[in-house]
Amino acid sequence: MTSPLLELDDVVVEYPGKGRGKKPFRVLHGVSLAIEPGETLGLVGESGSGKTTLGRAVLGLAPVTGGEIRYEGRPISRLGKRERRALSKDIQVVFQDPFTSLNPAMTVMDILTEPLLVTGVARADAEARVQKLLDHVYLPQDAARRLPREFSGGQRQRIAIARALCRDPKLIVCDEPVSALDLTTQARVLDLFIEIQEATGVAYLFVTHDLSVVRHISHRVAVLYRGDIVETGDAAQVTESPEHAYTKRLLLAAPVPDPERQARRRAERLRQAAS
Amino acid sequence: MTAVEFPPAPKRDGLVRRALRDPLAVGCLVVLALLIVASLAAPLLTGYEPDHSVMADTLAPMSGSHPLGGDGVGRDVLSRLLYGGRTSLVGGTLAVLVAFAVGGPLGLISGFYRGWFDAVAGWIVNVIMAVPAIIVMLVVMAAVSQDLNVAMVVLGVIMAPMVFRLIRASVIAVREELYVDAARVSGLGDGRIMRRHVLPVVIAPSLIQATQVFAVAIGIQAGLAFLGLGKASQASWGAMLGDAFTNIYNAPALLVWPGAAMGLTILASSLLGNVVRDALGTAEPRVVRRRKRVERRAAAPVAEAPADRLLTVAGLRVGYPKPGGDKTVVDGVSLTVARGEVLGLVGESGSGKSQTAFSVLGLLPNEAEVTADRMVFDGKDLLGLDLAALNALRGRGIGYIPQEPMSNLDPCFRIGSQLVEPMRKHLGLSRAEARAKALELLARVGIPDPERVFRSYPHQISGGMAQRVLIAGAVSCDPRLLIADEPTTALDVTVQAEVLDLMRSLQQEREMGMILVTHDFGVVADICDRVAVMQKGRIVETAPARQIFAAPEHGYTRMLLDSTLEGGPARGDLRVPDKPLKEVTS
Numbered sequence: 001m002t003s004p005l006l007e008l009d010d011v012v013v014e015y016p017g018k019g020r021g022k023k024p025f026r027v028l029h030g031v032s033l034a035i036e037p038g039e040t041l042g043l044v045g046e047s048g049s050g051k052t053t054l055g056r057a058v059l060g061l062a063p064v065t066g067g068e069i070r071y072e073g074r075p076i077s078r079l080g081k082r083e084r085r086a087l088s089k090d091i092q093v094v095f096q097d098p099f100t101s102l103n104p105a106m107t108v109m110d111i112l113t114e115p116l117l118v119t120g121v122a123r124a125d126a127e128a129r130v131q132k133l134l135d136h137v138y139l140p141q142d143a144a145r146r147l148p149r150e151f152s153g154g155q156r157q158r159i160a161i162a163r164a165l166c167r168d169p170k171l172i173v174c175d176e177p178v179s180a181l182d183l184t185t186q187a188r189v190l191d192l193f194i195e196i197q198e199a200t201g202v203a204y205l206f207v208t209h210d211l212s213v214v215r216h217i218s219h220r221v222a223v224l225y226r227g228d229i230v231e232t233g234d235a236a237q238v239t240e241s242p243e244h245a246y247t248k249r250l251l252l253a254a255p256v257p258d259p260e261r262q263a264r265r266r267a268e269r270l271r272q273a274a275s
Numbered sequence: 276m277t278a279v280e281f282p283p284a285p286k287r288d289g290l291v292r293r294a295l296r297d298p299l300a301v302g303c304l305v306v307l308a309l310l311i312v313a314s315l316a317a318p319l320l321t322g323y324e325p326d327h328s329v330m331a332d333t334l335a336p337m338s339g340s341h342p343l344g345g346d347g348v349g350r351d352v353l354s355r356l357l358y359g360g361r362t363s364l365v366g367g368t369l370a371v372l373v374a375f376a377v378g379g380p381l382g383l384i385s386g387f388y389r390g391w392f393d394a395v396a397g398w399i400v401n402v403i404m405a406v407p408a409i410i411v412m413l414v415v416m417a418a419v420s421q422d423l424n425v426a427m428v429v430l431g432v433i434m435a436p437m438v439f440r441l442i443r444a445s446v447i448a449v450r451e452e453l454y455v456d457a458a459r460v461s462g463l464g465d466g467r468i469m470r471r472h473v474l475p476v477v478i479a480p481s482l483i484q485a486t487q488v489f490a491v492a493i494g495i496q497a498g499l500a501f502l503g504l505g506k507a508s509q510a511s512w513g514a515m516l517g518d519a520f521t522n523i524y525n526a527p528a529l530l531v532w533p534g535a536a537m538g539l540t541i542l543a544s545s546l547l548g549n550v551v552r553d554a555l556g557t558a559e560p561r562v563v564r565r566r567k568r569v570e571r572r573a574a575a576p577v578a579e580a581p582a583d584r585l586l587t588v589a590g591l592r593v594g595y596p597k598p599g600g601d602k603t604v605v606d607g608v609s610l611t612v613a614r615g616e617v618l619g620l621v622g623e624s625g626s627g628k629s630q631t632a633f634s635v636l637g638l639l640p641n642e643a644e645v646t647a648d649r650m651v652f653d654g655k656d657l658l659g660l661d662l663a664a665l666n667a668l669r670g671r672g673i674g675y676i677p678q679e680p681m682s683n684l685d686p687c688f689r690i691g692s693q694l695v696e697p698m699r700k701h702l703g704l705s706r707a708e709a710r711a712k713a714l715e716l717l718a719r720v721g722i723p724d725p726e727r728v729f730r731s732y733p734h735q736i737s738g739g740m741a742q743r744v745l746i747a748g749a750v751s752c753d754p755r756l757l758i759a760d761e762p763t764t765a766l767d768v769t770v771q772a773e774v775l776d777l778m779r780s781l782q783q784e785r786e787m788g789m790i791l792v793t794h795d796f797g798v799v800a801d802i803c804d805r806v807a808v809m810q811k812g813r814i815v816e817t818a819p820a821r822q823i824f825a826a827p828e829h830g831y832t833r834m835l836l837d838s839t840l841e842g843g844p845a846r847g848d849l850r851v852p853d854k855p856l857k858e859v860t861s
Contacts, residue, residue, distance in 0.1 A: 039849045046767035047738075059460050081464070088462030101453035105475055114471065115461035153624075163457065182623040183794060187838040194846075209767065212840040219849040236845035253772035255797030257839050259821050262800040269772060 003073040004034035005203050006058065006171055011077070012066030013050070013057050027053045029227040030067060037170065040197065040204040042218030042235060044211060044250070050227045051207045052096075055173045058205060059093055060084045071171075088115070092164035096176035098156035102148040108134075108159055109144035115166045133162040137192060154185035161192065165200075174206045178213060190217055211254050215239040223247045248272070293554040300550040306543040310536075314360030323351035325358035325510035334526045343532055346515070347522045356532050358510040362500075363493050363540065366427040370492035371485050373431025378438030383477070385439070386446025387469060393443075400436040408433045412495075416504045423496055423505040430495060434488050441484050442477055449476045479555050486548030490541040497537055512537050585756055585788040586612040586635065590648030593630050593639065593812075601644065604630050606812035612756065615786040619803030619820065621793060621835070627812040628792045632758050635790070636675055637665045653755055670701035674749035674787075676759040676778075680741035680766075684733035691729035694748050701752045716747040720777055739770035743777065750781055757782065757789040763798060775801050796839055800824060808832045 011031045014024040027050045035041045045051040056062035057077070058069060064077035076087060095101040102111055109130060116126040127144075134143055137158040148156055157177060164172050174193070178186040194217060197204065208214050214221055214235065221238040223231040223246065231244040242248050252269040256262045294300045313320065328349045335345035343352035381400075385393040411433065412426045419425060449455060449472065458468050499505060500513025501520070512533040519529035593605035605627040612618050620628045634645050635657070650657040652672060660668070669675070677683040685693060694713040698704050704712065710729075717725035720743040728736060728744065736744070742762065749757060759778065763771035779802050782789050791803060799806055799820060807817040808831065816829040827833045 036849060040846070046769065059456075061456055061459065085462045085464065088460055091460070093457060093460045095453045095457065097453060101457050103452075103454040103458075103472055106471075114458065114463065118461070118463050118467060160457075163461070166461070183796075183835060184623065184838040187840065190840070211768075212843070215845045216840045216843055218846055234845075234848065236847070239845060249769055253769040254841070255772070255775070255795070255801045256841055257796035257800050257836065258824055258842075259800045262797065266772075266776075266801065270776075 003070075005037045005039075005072060006035040006205070007070040007073075008033050008054075008058075008067070009070065010067035011054075011057060011064055011069060013053050013062050014065040015063070024065075027062075027227055028057070031224070031227070031229055032067075033222050033229060033232065035171065035203050035205060038197065038201040038203055039220065040206050040218045042214035042221040043205060043207045043224060044209065044214050044221060044247075045224035046209055046250075048226075049224045051209075051224045052175055054224065055093075055175045055205060055207050058171075058173055059091065060087070089119070089167045090170045092167070092169040092172045094157070094160045094164050094172060094174045094177045097180055098153050098160055099148075099180075101160050102156055104148055106147075107144065108139075108146055108148065111148070111159065112144070112163055112166060115163065119167070129166070130162075133165055136165065136196070137162045152185075153181050154189055157181065157189055158192065161189075161196070165196065165202075168200070169202060171203045171205065174204050176208055177206075179208065179210065186213070193217060211239050211251060223250070294550050297550050297554070299546060300554075303543040303547040303550065306539055307547070310360055310540055310543075311364060314357055314364055317354070317357035317361065320357055321351060321354040323354040325355045326350065326508050327354075334522060344526070344528070346529060347518045347526075352515070352529065352532060355510045355515055356512070356536060359512045359515055359533065360536065362423060362509055362511040363496060363537070366423055366496045367489040367492045367540075367544075369424055369427040370431040370434060371488050373428050374434040374438045374488050375481070375485065377432055378435035378440075379442055379481070381435075382439040382442030383446055383469065383473070386443040387450060387465070387473065389447075396439070400439050403433060404436045406433065409495075409498075412499060413504070416499065421504065421506045423500060423509055423511060426499055426504075427492060427496060430492055431488075434491070437488070438481070438484060441480055445477050445480055446473055449473050479551065482551050483548040486544045486551070490544045493537065493541055493544075497533075581613075583614045584611060585614050585616075585653055586610075586790075587649055587651045588631075588635065588647060589650075590646075591631060591634060591650070592644075592646045593627070593634055594644045596642060596644065604812055605634065608809070608812070608814050610807055610814065610817070612788040612790060614755070614788055615782070617782060617789045617791060617802055617804045619791050619793060619799040619806040620809060621796070621799055621806055622809035623794060623835075625811075626809040628809045629760055631809070632760055632790055632792050636669060636673060636758055638675075667701070670697055670754075671752045672754055673756045673758060674752070674754035676742075676746055676749045676757060676762045678761040678764055680738055680745050681733065683745055684741055686733050688732075689729070690731055690733060690736070690744055694729075694744070694751060697748065698751050712751070713747070716751055717744070719781075720744070720747045721773070722747075739766055739774065742766060742770075742774055746774070746777060746781070750785065750787075753785070755787060757787050758792075759789060760792045761794070762791070764793070764795070771798075778802065796824075796836060797841065808835070 009032055011028055012026065013028040014026045017024050031054060033041065043051050043054060053062050057064050060076070060079065068075050069077040071087065071091065079087065109127065112130040112133060113123065113126040116129060117123065130144060131141060134141060139155060139158055139162070143151070143159075148159065151159065160177070178189050181189060190213065193204065196202065204217070206214065206217055218235040221233060221235050222229050223238065223244065225246045231238060231242060231247050238247060239251065242251055249272070252265055252272065256265055329345070330349050332341060332345035332349040332351070334347060335341050335349070337344045341351050341353070343356065346352050346355065381396050385396045408430065412429055415429050416426050455468060455472055458472055463471070496511065497513030497516065500511040501517045503517060505511060505514065515533035516530065519526070519533065522529055588611070589609045591605055591608040592603065594601040594603045608627070608631050610618065620631060622628045630639065633639050635650070637660070639645060647658060652668070655668070684690065691710070691713060694716065695706065695709040698709040698712060699706065714725045714729060717728055722728050722740060722743055728740065733741060762778065763774050766774060775798065778789075781787070791798070793799060803820045805817065806820050806823045807814045808823070808829065809815070810831045816823070816827070816832050818828070823832060824836070827836055
C-alpha cells in the first residue's frame with residue numbers, strides 16, 4: 001500500500017499563554033487525517049474550531065507542539081528554515097482574503113514571478129510561465145502589468161491561485177478561498193479549482209465553513225469541532241446523512257434557497273433543539 | 276469561460292513623481308537646494324573668514340564690503356550666515372543618519388523577529404527615552420567635546436528610539452499581512468521577504484520621520500549654540516542669534532538673518548515631510564461637494580398610499596462625485612414595505628443594495644448625492660428632513676442592524692450604557708427604567724446572563740452575542756421599520772440560524788416592517804415575504820418570495836439562483852487517473 005500524500009498523526013497545536021505560568025492555549029487536540037494524491041479533503045468547522053490553524057500547521061506557519069505531520073512519508077512538522085523552504089515547491093496556499101494576500105505595491109507579474117525567481121529560474125523563463133499561468137486561470141495577458149487593486153475579488157483570487165500553481169505543487173492548502181466572494185463568482189472559482197485539479201492531479205486541503213461548498217469540491221470531508229475531528233467520510237455521506245450530532249446541527253442550520261424546504265428544515269432544527 | 280475585458284492599464288506614477296506635481300514640494304526642494312549650494316559655495320560668495328574679527332567693523336551697517344553688515348565683535352554677518360549654514364546642515368544630517376543607523380536596523384529586527392530581541396531592544400529604547408535629552412547634551416559638551424557635531428551625534432542616539440518605534444510598528448503591521456505569509460510559503464527567505472515586502476512599506480514613513488528629525492536637530496543645535504556652547508571657531512546660526520541678542524537694542528536687524536535662515540530651513544524640511552505624507556495617502560484626487568439632505572428631484576404627484584404602507588421609496592438615485600463624472604451606484608430604485616412585511620433586498624456586491632438601505636436611514640457619507648422622487652415613511656415625508664428630525668426618526672421610527680457586530684459597538688463603553696443611552700434620549704426614560712428595560716431586552720434576545728452582559732465590554736462577548744445585543748438595541752425604542760444590512764454574514768451558520776429565528780420572532784411579535792439586505796438566497800428563503808433583486812443599481816425584479824424561487828422572471832435572478840451550490844450533486848469519489856499527470860502549463 002502506498003503512503004498518503006499528507007498524513008497528520010495526532011497533531012497538537014498550542015500557543016503559549018499570555019504571561020508567565022499561564023497554561024498554553026491548545027487549538028488542536030490531537031488531529032489525525034490523511035490526504036491522497038489528487039484528492040480534495042474538505043475540512044469543515046465554525047470559527048474557532050481550529051480549521052485555519054490546521055491549514056497553517058501544514059504550511060509551517062503554526063507551531064506543532066505534539067504529534068507529527070508527514071509529507072510523502074517524511075516528517076515535516078519540525079523542519080529547519082532551509083528544509084521548509086525546499087518544501088515550498090510541493091505545498092502551496094490560497095488564502096481567504098484576496099485583498100490582503102497580494103502585496104498591493106507589486107504588479108501581478110512581480111507577484112507571480114517571485115516564487116520562481118527565488119529558485120533561480122531566469123527572468124525571461126519566469127515571465128513566459130506567468131503568461132501561461134494567467135491563461136490557465138482565465139485572466140487576460142495584460143493583467144501582468146497591473147496592480148492587485150485594479151481587480152475584483154474573484155479576479156484577485158485567480159491571481160492567488162496562479163501564484164500557488166507557479167511551481168507545480170502536489171498539495172494546495174485552500175483556506176476559505178471562496179467565502180469572501182459573491183455567489184456567482186464563488187461557483188466559477190470553485191469550478192476553476194476542480195478543472196485545475198483534474199488537469200494536474202494536485203491535492204487540496206480545502207478549509208471552509210460552508211457545507212454546500214465542501215460538498216461541491218471535496219471527495220472526502222472531515223468535520224472539526226473545537227479542535228477535534230468529530231466525523232470523517234465521503235462528501236456525499238457527510239453532507240447528506242451525517243452521523244455526529246454536531247454535523248447534523250451544522251447541516252440543519254444551513255438555510256436552503258427554497259421557502260418550503262427551508263420551513264421544513266427550520267421546523268426539524270427547532271424540534272431537535274428542543275429535544 | 277472567456278477572459279474578462281479590462282480598460283487599458285492606467286498610468287501609474289511613483290511617489291517621487293506624485294510629490295513633484297505638488298508646487299509646495301518643488302518650493303521646499305528649491306529652498307533646501309539653495310541653502311545647500313550657498314553653504315557649500317561659502318568661500319566663493321564671501322571673502323571673509325567667519326571668525327575673522329575686525330574691531331572697526333563692529334556693528335557695521337550694510338555696505339558693499341559687508342552686504343549684511345558686521346556683528347557685535349566685528350565679524351562679517353554674511354560670511355557667518357553662510358558658514359553657519361554648513362554647521363546646521365551637517366549637524367541635522369548627522370543627527371538623522373545616526374538616528375536611523377541606530378533605530379532603523381533595531382526596529383527592523385525587533386518588528387520582524389519579535390521574541391527576546393524585541394524585549395531587550397524595547398527595554399533599552401525605553402531607558403534612552405527616559406533620559407532628558409538637553410541635559411545629556413549639555414553634559415557631553417561640557418565634559419567630552421565642545422564640538423557641536425558631537426552633540427548632534429548624541430542627539431541622533433537620543434532620537435533613535437522614535438525611529439525604532441516607528442519602524443518596528445510598521446514592520447509588525449506588514450508582518451501580519453497575508454501576503455508575507457504567502458511569500459514565506461512561496462519559499463522566500465527572511466532576507467528576501469524583508470527586502471521585497473517589508474522595506475518598501477517602511478521607507479515612506481521613514482522619509483517623513485527623517486524630515487522631522489532634521490528640523491528638530493537644527494532647532495536644538497541652535498539652542499545649544501545660543502547658550503554659548505560650541506567651539507568659538509565654529510560659526511553657527513545659534514551663535515549668531517546669541518550675538519544678536521546681546522546687541523538687540525543697538526542692531527536689532529542682526530536677529531533677522533539667522534532667524535530667517537533657520538525658519539526657512541525648518542519650514543522647508545517639515546513641509547516636505549507633509550507633502551510626502553500627502554502623496555502617500557491619497558492615490559486619487561477627491562472631489563468634495565457637501566450636501567446633507569436627500570433632495571427631491573421633481574414634485575411628484577402624491578398618490579394616496581394604502582393604509583398598511585410603511586415605507587415608500589420612488590426614483591431613488593445615489594451618486595458619488597468622481598473626477599471625470601459622477602459615479603451612479605443606485606439608479607432609480609423604487610420599493611415599498613408594508614407593516615409587518617419583510618422585504619429582502621438581494622444582489623451581488625456593488626449592486627447598490629446597501630446604499631439603498633443606507634439612504635433610507637440617511638447614513639450615506641457626506642459626498643454622496645442622493646435624490647428621490649418620493650421617500651415617505653409612515654405618512655411622513657423623509658425628503659428634506661433636517662438632521663434633528665432625522666435623528667428622532669432614526670431612533671424611534673427606524674432601527675438598524677449592521678453586518679459587523681463587533682465594529683458597531685463602541686469598545687470604550689460597557690454594553691449596558693450603549694443600550695441605555697438611546698432609550699433615555701428617545702423614550703425619555705429615567706436611568707433605572709432604561710436599565711430595567713435593557714435587561715429585559717437582553718433576556719428577550721436570548722442572552723443567558725443579561726446582568727453579566729450588561730456590565731461587559733464588547734470585547735468580552737462573542738460575535739453572535741454582540742449581534743444579539745445590537746438587535747436588542749435596534750428594537751429598544753420600538754421602531755416600526757428595521758433595516759438589517761447582511762445581519763448574519765459575519766456569523767457561523769449555527770449562530771446565523773438562531774439570529775434569524777430571533778429576528779423573525781421579534782418582527783412578528785411587534786409587527787415591524789423589515790428590509791433585509793443579503794446576498795444569500797438561503798436567508799431570503801428563511802425569512803423574507805417579498806424579494807427585490809438588484810443589479811448594477813437597479814431593481815430588476817420584485818416578487819413574493821415563493822414566486823422568486825419557483826418562477827424567477829428576470830434572467831439575472833435565474834443566473835443568481837443557478838449559482839447556488841446548495842442541493843447540487845456531491846463531487847463523488849476520487850478516481851485515480853490512469854494516465855500520468857501532467858504539469859499545469861505543458
